[in-house]
Amino acid sequence: MKHFTAFFKQHQRITWTATSLYKVLAWLCFFFFEYLAMAMLQGSILVSGRERYLWLLCGFLLSYSFIRFAFQTLKQPMQVHAKRIRQRFSFKKVDWTKRSEWLNLAGIYLISLSGMMIWGVFEQLFLSKWTSGTTENQAALDDLMHFSGIYSTVVLSFIIVVMGPLMEELVFRGLFFHYFKWAKAPWVTVILSGLLFGLYHLGSYTWLSLLDLPPYLIIGTGLAYAYNKTGKLSSSILMHMFHNGWIQGMSLLVLLR
Numbered sequence: 245m246k247h248f249t250a251f252f253k254q255h256q257r258i259t260w261t262a263t264s265l266y267k268v269l270a271w272l273c274f275f276f277f278e279y280l281a282m283a284m285l286q287g288s289i290l291v292s293g294r295e296r297y298l299w300l301l302c303g304f305l306l307s308y309s310f311i312r313f314a315f316q317t318l319k320q321p322m323q324v325h326a327k328r329i330r331q332r333f334s335f336k337k338v339d340w341t342k343r344s345e346w347l348n349l350a351g352i353y354l355i356s357l358s359g360m361m362i363w364g365v366f367e368q369l370f371l372s373k374w375t376s377g378t379t380e381n382q383a384a385l386d387d388l389m390h391f392s393g394i395y396s397t398v399v400l401s402f403i404i405v406v407m408g409p410l411m412e413e414l415v416f417r418g419l420f421f422h423y424f425k426w427a428k429a430p431w432v433t434v435i436l437s438g439l440l441f442g443l444y445h446l447g448s449y450t451w452l453s454l455l456d457l458p459p460y461l462i463i464g465t466g467l468a469y470a471y472n473k474t475g476k477l478s479s480s481i482l483m484h485m486f487h488n489g490w491i492q493g494m495s496l497l498v499l500l501r
Contacts, residue, residue: 267423274314274419278411281306285403289388289396300399307407314414318422318477341479349470349483356466357487360459371455379456380447389499397499404492409484416441416464417471417480434472438465463487 284303288296341349367375376383388400416437425433441464442457471480 271415271419271423274310274317275415277306277310277313278415281310282403282408282411285399285407286388289391289399292392296395307411310411311414314419318414318418339476339478341474341476341482345474345476345479348473349479352466352470352473353483353487356463359462359466363458363462367455374452375455379445379459380453381445381456381460384447386495389495397496401492401496405485405489409481409488412441412444413467413471413477413481413484416444417468418477421468421471430472434468435465437468438462440464441467 281303284299284306288299288303291299368377378386385400385404389397420437420440421433424436438461442460445460446453446456467480467484470483471477473479
């Protein structure tokens with residue numbers, strides 16, 4: 245009996261390790277899939293002629309494939325069967341946020357925005373010698389906005405307001421929680437989700453660039469909390485779209501001036 249118990253515990257340990265490795269590899273595959281799709285979309289701004297529209301088309305095809313596969317993965321158990329992958333995809337199956345939940349989302353967003361504003365004031369008062377008043381990521385987006393006239397403005401705005409929030413929420417909230425949510429302490433998953441989101445948005449990975457991390461960490465954690473609170477990915481997607489939307493609107497007003 246003792247030998248059987250020991251064997252069972254050892255088998256459990258091996259299974260847990262194999263499952264954990266599968267989860268990490270699966271999430272990384274989705275991450276690089278999303279990264280490649282976004283790179284193709286943004287890369288179309290840096291080229292011209294027919295090549296530009298080829299990059300744009302490839303980017304949209306990759307984005308659609310990623311979104312479809314990601315949503316299907318969230319709707320099924322860990323083991324993905326080929327028949328389920330080929331099932332018809334429809335946004336009607338998405339669990340949309342109810343009106344009664346909007347007040348919670350508004351409160352979560354206002355708290356997150358307040359945290360970002362407090363960090364901004366702290367940065368201006370004590371860290372202005374090392375910061376430029378904007379993040380490296382935002383500065384890079386502003387440069388792209390001017391790169392190729394109206395095309396870059398329209399395409400980049402669509403990426404920032406629609407494609408970015410949708411695909412990033414799938415990666416950093418939906419799929420991350422799907423694979424790594426810790427039922428005993430969900431707040432750990434929330435913080436880790438926000439941290440990965442923040443690291444993803446760093447323009448570079450130097451010690452100085454870490455000063456750009458707090459605002460993205462704050463909003464990323466807020467988005468993760470919204471998803472964990474409502475249990476609906478549409479909550480964090482809409483909140484993310486709203487956040488990026490008004491910021492991009494302000495950027496366009498400055499650009500038009």
